[in-house]
Amino acid sequence: MLLQIDHLTKVYPRGVRANDDLSLQVGEGEVLGLLGHNGAGKTTLLNQVAGLVQPTQGTIRLDGRDPVADPAYARRACSLQLQAQAPLTGVTPRQAIEILGRIRGGSRQRVRERTEQLLAALDIEEWANTPGEKLSGGIRRLTAFCMAVVEPGRLVMLDEPTNDVDPVRRRLMWQQVRKLATDGCAVIIVTHNVTEAERSVDRIVVLDHGHVAATGTPAELRRQASSDLRLELTLTPGVVSPEPPSWAGLANVTDQRMVISIASADAPQAIAWAQQLHATEAIAQFVLNPISLEDIYVGLTNTSEEDHDAVAA
Numbered sequence: 001m002l003l004q005i006d007h008l009t010k011v012y013p014r015g016v017r018a019n020d021d022l023s024l025q026v027g028e029g030e031v032l033g034l035l036g037h038n039g040a041g042k043t044t045l046l047n048q049v050a051g052l053v054q055p056t057q058g059t060i061r062l063d064g065r066d067p068v069a070d071p072a073y074a075r076r077a078c079s080l081q082l083q084a085q086a087p088l089t090g091v092t093p094r095q096a097i098e099i100l101g102r103i104r105g106g107s108r109q110r111v112r113e114r115t116e117q118l119l120a121a122l123d124i125e126e127w128a129n130t131p132g133e134k135l136s137g138g139i140r141r142l143t144a145f146c147m148a149v150v151e152p153g154r155l156v157m158l159d160e161p162t163n164d165v166d167p168v169r170r171r172l173m174w175q176q177v178r179k180l181a182t183d184g185c186a187v188i189i190v191t192h193n194v195t196e197a198e199r200s201v202d203r204i205v206v207l208d209h210g211h212v213a214a215t216g217t218p219a220e221l222r223r224q225a226s227s228d229l230r231l232e233l234t235l236t237p238g239v240v241s242p243e244p245p246s247w248a249g250l251a252n253v254t255d256q257r258m259v260i261s262i263a264s265a266d267a268p269q270a271i272a273w274a275q276q277l278h279a280t281e282a283i284a285q286f287v288l289n290p291i292s293l294e295d296i297y298v299g300l301t302n303t304s305e306e307d308h309d310a311v312a313a
């Protein structure tokens with residue numbers, strides 16, 4: 001494994017336990033999606049791997065070496081796109097990307113070629129010579145991505161790189177992420193976009209309150225779900241919402257919607273039940289869909305939210 005993390009714990013000075021006995025691995029050529037609520041400990045994890053934050057306990061091995069004891073090696077081996085926007089005042093995207101490539105040791109020729117290739121691949125050539133202070137948030141974010149990957153280390157870590165980016169260019173960025181892995185890098189990508197992650201990563205780690213709540217390929221995480229369909233009812237305004245049937249799983253009811261998770265074996269009776277409600281106008285409409293990875297993610301983190309609250313109580 002290129003990156004091996006064992007029992008990593010980080011407690012900040014005021015007692016915040018940002019990472020709690022966390023273990024994970026990432027191999028060469030692998031894209032790992034790191035999911036988790038705000039404050040789950042994702043950025044803290046990346047900062048420790050990059051040698052920027054000292055762990056309280058546990059070990060990190062990057063290609064067998066310790067990035068904490070050898071931060072100069074960590075800087076060479078890791079490329080990190082920070083969650084905060086890159087400071088681009090006074091420089092154009094082309095200049096910023098080329099400067100980073102040169103700082104990371106790329107030859108002038110190679111950095112120039114790679115910069116042009118990235119600008120074209122992300123379809124941002126139009127802004128290549130625009131001063132940083134005149135760029136939109138999305139183009140700034142894409143520029144920061146290029147800065148991180150122009151001369152990539154063996155491990156590339158991207159902290160919410162698709163924030164502010166339009167859907168078309170997000171896809172172009174994911175293609176570049178995959179290309180990094182194909183070229184032999186290991187990639188860790190922090191994202192809140194579960195649907196995108198499901199399409200594009202090899203493996204997912206869900207962090208919750210600093211520890212690993214679930215890990216696996218998107219397909220493996222799907223198989224862990226107790227139900228595989230979701231029935232969504234649009235309630236008729238002013239009508240009392242129906243009682244969820246006994247065979248239904250977890251129900252989530254808001255003013256206008258009821259969402260019920262069900263096993264596929266119960267699909268016929270779920271449809272019959274919903275049709276009957278529709279015929280009596282108790283509901284305006286219904287939709288039966290396969291459960292999404294986002295539903296599974298919400299279930300995983302909700303459950304442990306409740307556990308956490310119980311422990312805290």
Ligand SMILES: Nc1ncnc2c1ncn2[C@@H]1O[C@H](COP(=O)(O)OP(=O)(O)OP(=O)(O)O)[C@@H](O)[C@H]1O
Pocket residue numbers: 012013014016017018036037038039040041042043044045083
């Ligand atoms: N330098 C610090 N000093 C003290 N507490 C910190 C520090 N940095 C982060 N924390 C706390 O550690 C916890 C984990 O924060 P972290 O930024 O790692 O989470 P995250 O999963 O990246 O969140 P987000 O999705 O919002 O970026 C939070 O409770 C945060 O307030």
